[in-house]
Amino acid sequence: MVTFAATEASSLRVREVRKSFPAPDDPLTRRLALDAVSVSLAPGELVSLVGPSGCGKSTLLRLIAGLDFPDSGELLIGSEPITGPNAERGLVFQDPNLFPWLTVRRNIQAGLVARGVLQENRHEVDEFMRLVGLDGFANAYPHHLSGGMAQRVALARALINHPRVLLLDEPLGALDAFTRMRMQDEVLRLWQARRTTMLLVTHDIDEAIYMSDRILIMTQRPGRIDRMIPIELERPRDRSSGEFLQLRGEILELLHFAGSAVVESRS
């Protein structure tokens, strides 16, 4: 089993980040997408980000991934500022985005090839295929896989780089309810085994409560962190326990007060 101790280097800090984009209808004006967002993740923490569609959750994830740059503010991994994409910050999208021209095995080892370290880490490829339960599908091409399997390949592909922080942008959003619950357990298992710091964007409040240490609620655009809700339920959590349901009710209430459309946008 691959182990990875959470250290200070895998903390994430986002301070007063602003980001604006040109308005689609009028390219001369810019519209604020993120307004002074501050987020801080302790090493090995699993935090969910919940908010209405278009509130800038994905924008924030792209900034942390280094695929985009903020107008102002500061993004730090450990004590190093984020200057661009890097293998230490993995990103998994809702669409698995597997490379369709590569087999499952080659997709998973893509990160090793990209960093030029395949030779010395070849044994890990099998390990990660086993970890996500895909060792029988090494030579299958992505379009033969079901949605859940493809997403597991995407997770393995991101994890093989041993990222300090794993960013998950609604990774389970496109799956059916049963597959989604199974995958939630799977992600939790990976998280507990490897203690990777994880930031999970989701529309699903149950998923957020079930999985995370804390839930951050974002407001309507321009996105701001509106509230932080610690989840102190014992793991493994029971989705039908009284405490779970009570917490769920409270959060829905809060979201209602925040004037957001999370409940509607869940569909």
Next chain:
Amino acid sequence: MLQKETGPGGGEIVQTWTESAPRNAPPASISASLRTWLPVTAATAICLGIHWAISTTEPPAETRSYFVFLFSVLGISLLLALAQISWPSLRRWMRRMGPIFAAALLIMGGWEIITSGLRWLPLPYFPSPAGVLQSLINDRALLFDSTWHSLILLLGGYALGVIAGLISGICIGWSSPVRYWGMPVLKIVGPIPATAWIPLAMVVSPSAVFSAAALIALAVWFPVTMLTASGISNTRASYLDVARTLGAGRAYLIFRVAIPAAIPSIFIGLFMGLGASFLTLVVAETVGVKSGLGWYVSWAQGWAEYGKVFAALIIMAAFFSTIMTVLFKVRDRVLVWQKGMIRW
């Protein structure tokens, strides 16, 4: 259905699909065997009958070789009819191809009727199949030599055009400054048919063969560049984003993401370029180069030997379609990951 780990390359997966096709019937009865290949045998017999009836009007040498040809076809068709009884994949192939072969043979018989039989078409422009076959046999050395020269010229020009097209296409597709300066050139120079440059090429170039190769390359270069550039620049941004978060540098992004993503589009360019190269080859050989099949056709026409013209056309058809088939095979190989994803 998904095969688990069928083989190292994944090629076996594809094979299993075709093998397990449900219409792969158990060993067939005699009557079913007959029905499988009967059309071809019957069509050959009809051709033989036609030729036997008409052969009195044709020169004896032509008649003999055409008889030999038809009897060989008949013999082969009978042999295949026997072999397929215990060879299922051959049977499947024969069941699919039988009607086509039979139709081709019947067209040949019909051709003989309207040429040397009823003399509906003026001679010497429309010789009978026996006459064409005789020309093919008599002139085989020169035809072989012409085919060889055409092949060398075609492959040389095509390879040159593909390499140039891939390089310029990748540069235009990937880099926006190159696109800014390169695209206008491509859009203005590219659509000129390569054959339109022939007068200029003959003045400029030291040798006709060299200028023909350059023209073929030019004809190939345009579609390959165009389709490569559009394939590269249409690479899904999310593939590039994923690769960058996996630690990919520029070389990985270009050679392992953008180019593989563009391969389907690149192949369309390669096919278009191949068609353009055939055209340019034949025209260049007709007007400038003193060898090759294009030259042979116009030379035979000059001597009013239309049997040879038809013989050369048959060789050309076989030659070009073989090259086309090879390119299809290459594509099937390279794009095996698309199998089952799109309909070819």
